[in-house]
Amino acid sequence: xxxxxxxxxxxxxxxxxxxxxxxxxxxxxxxxxxxxxxxxxxxxxxxxxxxxxxxxxxxxxxxxxxxxxxxxxxxxxxxxxxxxxxxxxxxxxxxxxxxxxxxxxxxxxxxxxxxxxxxxxxxxxxxxx
Amino acid sequence: xxxxxxxxxxxxxxxxxxxxxxxxxxxxxxxxxxxxxxxxxxxxxxxxxxxxxxxxxxxxxxxxxxxxxxxxxxxxxxxxxxxxxxxxxxxxxxxxxxxxxxxxxxxxxxxxxxxxxxxxxxxxxxxxx
Numbered sequence: 001x002x003x004x005x006x007x008x009x010x011x012x013x014x015x016x017x018x019x020x021x022x023x024x025x026x027x028x029x030x031x032x033x034x035x036x037x038x039x040x041x042x043x044x045x046x047x048x049x050x051x052x053x054x055x056x057x058x059x060x061x062x063x064x065x066x067x068x069x070x071x072x073x074x075x076x077x078x079x080x081x082x083x084x085x086x087x088x089x090x091x092x093x094x095x096x097x098x099x100x101x102x103x104x105x106x107x108x109x110x111x112x113x114x115x116x117x118x119x120x121x122x123x124x125x126x127x128x129x
Numbered sequence: 130x131x132x133x134x135x136x137x138x139x140x141x142x143x144x145x146x147x148x149x150x151x152x153x154x155x156x157x158x159x160x161x162x163x164x165x166x167x168x169x170x171x172x173x174x175x176x177x178x179x180x181x182x183x184x185x186x187x188x189x190x191x192x193x194x195x196x197x198x199x200x201x202x203x204x205x206x207x208x209x210x211x212x213x214x215x216x217x218x219x220x221x222x223x224x225x226x227x228x229x230x231x232x233x234x235x236x237x238x239x240x241x242x243x244x245x246x247x248x249x250x251x252x253x254x255x256x257x258x
Contacts (some may be wrong), residue, residue: 007208007235017203018161035214076235078235079227080232083233100208106206108133108204
């Protein structure tokens with residue numbers, strides 16, 4: 001674990017690196033978030049994705065509320081060490097808080113944006129607490 | 130073009146959004162960079178990926194030196210509008226300045242990092258100017 005932490009440049013992003021989750025079964029990009037060193041440590045120790053929530057200013061165990069956790073199958077880093085790519089098993093089949101499989105459900109089409117997302121769950125049911 | 134620009138939150142990242150390039154033929158994540166509004170406009174107008182280089186502080190037409198440009202086949206944005214995902218045709222077959230197909234060539238393996246990259250070109254030959 002220390003090896004990967006040493007290769008990452010947390011300083012460049014004020015303590016954060018970009019983190020990408022890719023569905024390991026389909027290759028689809030599910031979401032992009034951020035990690036600080038503590039969240040990456042938690043991720044590697046637990047085997048489930050733990051990000052740093054910039055809006056909430058705390059560690060964010062992905063799926064902590066919805067149950068839709070991400071089991072991490074592999075971890076890659078990029079050439080300049082400011083991005084972490086997780087290949088994950090997405091429990092529940094959806095990564096986006098809107099209930100869609102991927103956060104990238106809006107696609108440029110002509111002059112507009114087309115919703116190409118696959119709706120997996122109803123966020124009003126999942127986040128009702 | 131104005132529609133997608135209006136949906137992006139450039140303010141959150143001090144004028145920048147994160148930009149991902151995915152190989153449209155294989156689905157492989159090639160690289161992660163940044164875009165400001167001007168670079169996204171250039172990308173959409175030209176059909177080739179133009180990023181904002183933070184290190185050089187200027188627009189970066191990907192492949193301007195190597196010739197390994199990225200022809201943009203589609204553009205998606207994420208749920209909170211701070212990431213742009215480009216699906217591209219990678220000319221020359223490699224996105225990384227190291228000559229590898231993808232920038233994500235280092236994979237966590239046990240306690241170390243394994244090089245799983247596919248070497249496509251010799252950077253000393255390509256960047257000799």
